[in-house]
Amino acid sequence: MSEYDTIRQQVLDYSQRLAHEGFFKGTGGNVSIRLPNQDILAITPSNQDYFAITPNDICVYRFDQSKVEADLKPSIEMGFHIAVYQARPDVGCVMHTHQDFASAIALIGKPIPALFDEQVRFLGRSVEIIPYAPSGTGFLVKQVRKAVKNHHNAYILKNHGVLCLGPDPERTFHNVLLLEKAALSYLLALYTEEKISKIPLVIREIAFGKLRSEQKKIEERLVTLSEGDV
Numbered sequence: 506m507s508e509y510d511t512i513r514q515q516v517l518d519y520s521q522r523l524a525h526e527g528f529f530k531g532t533g534g535n536v537s538i539r540l541p542n543q544d545i546l547a548i549t550p551s552n553q554d555y556f557a558i559t560p561n562d563i564c565v566y567r568f569d570q571s572k573v574e575a576d577l578k579p580s581i582e583m584g585f586h587i588a589v590y591q592a593r594p595d596v597g598c599v600m601h602t603h604q605d606f607a608s609a610i611a612l613i614g615k616p617i618p619a620l621f622d623e624q625v626r627f628l629g630r631s632v633e634i635i636p637y638a639p640s641g642t643g644f645l646v647k648q649v650r651k652a653v654k655n656h657h658n659a660y661i662l663k664n665h666g667v668l669c670l671g672p673d674p675e676r677t678f679h680n681v682l683l684l685e686k687a688a689l690s691y692l693l694a695l696y697t698e699e700k701i702s703k704i705p706l707v708i709r710e711i712a713f714g715k716l717r718s719e720q721k722k723i724e725e726r727l728v729t730l731s732e733g734d735v
């Protein structure tokens with residue numbers, strides 16, 4: 506038994522759900538969950554079949570990349586998972602996938618504008634493209650750290666895949682699904698070569714305002730908790 510059993514099980518469960526959806530190709534893609542109020546994350550191991558591993562194979566690391574508990578090597582993208590948690594106190598879970606339709610957008614490099622109310626409410630004003638940098642490098646970590654400061658919850662990694670964030674695993678999983686739906690609709694609409702209509706600006710701002718106020722509440726709660734520690 507370990508104090509990390511529950512969080513490890515959650516990381517594995519959501520990895521398998523993403524694999525079931527076909528959002529992980531082979532061993533590609535990774536999931537992490539932050540431990541509440543600690544600079545520690547549980548993350549999928551590198552290069553493993555998500556249906557062949559057990560919760561004990563999920564790696565637990567500190568944000569300084571030192572090991573807490575792990576038998577296998579962590580995902581090579583652990584650096585950008587940590588960068589997200591450090592830049593965004595509201596984020597409790599990070600999912601990186603190679604899902605089909607959003608990955609097609611990653612090739613054309615066109616941000617997804619505000620197409621649907623629900624998209625903006627949960628993902629942000631738009632889905633921006635994070636400039637290309639090779640997997641597992643410090644260059645990619647730097648690009649991710651910079652991009653997530655706009656408080657959105659979904660991004661497309663150019664010529665690579667996607668990055669979805671959320672306050673908890675269930676919401677992050679929902680964001681992954683929502684992004685794929687928006688990506689498919691956008692691709693189909695682009696294919697028609699007709700003018701693509703967006704939601705009115707005022708509605709976009711109201712929907713994004715709801716997301717922001719939710720994020721601010723989480724940040725405030727964290728501040729209160731850390732003040733309580735002193």
Ligand SMILES: [Zn+2]
Pocket residue numbers: 533534601602603640665666
């Ligand atoms: Zn990847």
